[in-house]
Amino acid sequence: MKLQTILIDDExxxxxxxxxxxxxxxxxxxxxxxxxxxxxxxxxxxxxxxxLFLDIQMPLLLGTDFLRSLAQPPMVIFTTxxxxxAVEGFELNAIDYLLKPIRLDRLLRACNKAYEHYSLKQKIDxxxxxxxxxxxxxxxxxxxxxxxxxxxxxGLKDYVKIxxxxxxxxxxxTRLNMxxxxxxxxxxxxxRVHQSYIVPMRRITAFHxxxxxxxxxxxxxGERYADQFLAIYRNx
Numbered sequence: 001m002k003l004q005t006i007l008i009d010d011e012x013x014x015x016x017x018x019x020x021x022x023x024x025x026x027x028x029x030x031x032x033x034x035x036x037x038x039x040x041x042x043x044x045x046x047x048x049x050x051x052l053f054l055d056i057q058m059p060l061l062l063g064t065d066f067l068r069s070l071a072q073p074p075m076v077i078f079t080t081x082x083x084x085x086a087v088e089g090f091e092l093n094a095i096d097y098l099l100k101p102i103r104l105d106r107l108l109r110a111c112n113k114a115y116e117h118y119s120l121k122q123k124i125d126x127x128x129x130x131x132x133x134x135x136x137x138x139x140x141x142x143x144x145x146x147x148x149x150x151x152x153x154x155g156l157k158d159y160v161k162i163x164x165x166x167x168x169x170x171x172x173x174t175r176l177n178m179x180x181x182x183x184x185x186x187x188x189x190x191x192r193v194h195q196s197y198i199v200p201m202r203r204i205t206a207f208h209x210x211x212x213x214x215x216x217x218x219x220x221x222g223e224r225y226a227d228q229f230l231a232i233y234r235n236x
Contacts, residue, residue: 002029003111003118004048006040008063009055009079014100018053018079021107027115037066045205045213049074051095051114056080067092071204071212071233075117077110134184136162136174143172147186152214153198155181191232194222201233 005028009015015033022028031049034040037058043049052074056063064085067073076092078085081100095117096110135142151163154171155178161171182192192198193212197219206213207229211220221229 001119002027003050003075003114004029004031005051005053006030006032006034006043006049007053008034008037008040008058008066009053010035010058010060011055014055014079018102018107021102021104022053022111024104025108025111028111037061037063041206044070044074045215047072047205050118052076054078056085057082064088064092069206069208071207075114077114132186136172136176136184138172138174143174145172147189147200150190150200151203152200152217152219153178153181153190155196155198188232191225191229193225193229194220195225204233207233 005022007015007018007022007030009018012035015035019030019033022030028051032040032043037054037060040049040052044052054063054067054076056078057080063078063080067076075095077096077098078094079098079100079102083099085097095114098106098110131146131148133144133146135144137143145162145164149164149166151165154161154163158175158177159173160176160178160181161173163171178192178196178198181198182190185198189202190198190200199212199214199219203214204212205215207221209221209226211218212229213219
C-alpha cells in the first residue's frame with residue numbers, strides 16, 4: 001500500500017528536490033507536483049489524495065490558509081523555511097512540520113508517521129457502523145431512507161426532495177417542510193446551509209463563504225446559515 005501524494009511549493013527547485021527524495025520512500029506514490037495551491041485542488045476534491053506536502057510561505061496564498069479552505073483535507077506535512085509557523089501548523093492537525101533544507105532522515109520519519117496514521121484510520125474505518133434510517137411518506141407508501149445514502153436535501157415549499165446515492169437523478173419527494181426534515185436527521189452529521197438545502201457533512205469536498213461543493217454538485221450557502229455551518233464543521 002502506498003500513500004497517494006501531491007506536492008505544492010511555489011519554488012520549482014525545492015519542489016524537484018523534495019520529489020527526488022520522496023522517490024526513495026517505498027510508501028509514497030507521487031501523483032502530482034504543483035507550484036500554485038489551487039492547481040492540486042481538483043485531485044483533493046475528488047478524494048484521490050492521501051497525503052499533501054504543502055509549502056506555507058507562497059506569494060498567492062499561504063499554505064495554512066489553503067488548508068483551511070478544504071472541507072475534507074488529506075493528511076498534510078508542512079514544508080517551510082520559517083520556524084514561526086510551527087504552532088499554527090500543528091493547530092491545523094498537520095502530521096509533521098519540516099524545515100527547509102529538509103534532511104532525508106527527517107523526511108523519512110515524517111512519511112512513517114503519515115503511513116502509521118493512515119493505516120490506523122483504515123482499520124477504524126473498516127469497523128462496521130450501524131446504518132441509521134428513517135421513514136418518509138411517498139405517494140401511498142412509507143419509504144425507508146438511510147442517512148448514509150443521502151447526497152443532499154432540497155426544500156420546495158411544503159415538500160422536500162431527498163437526493164440519494166442509490167437513486168441518481170431520481171430524488172424522493174415527500175410532503176415535509178425543512179424544519180420537520182431536520183428533526184429526522186442525525187445531529188452534527190447534517191447541516192442546513194440555506195433556506196432550501198440540507199447537506200451531509202461527510203460529503204462536503206470543499207467550501208467557501210457562499211457555496212459548498214459535494215463533489216461536482218454546487219450548493220449555495222445562505223448568509224443566515226453560514227455561521228451555524230462553520231460551527232458544526234469546526235466541532236466535528
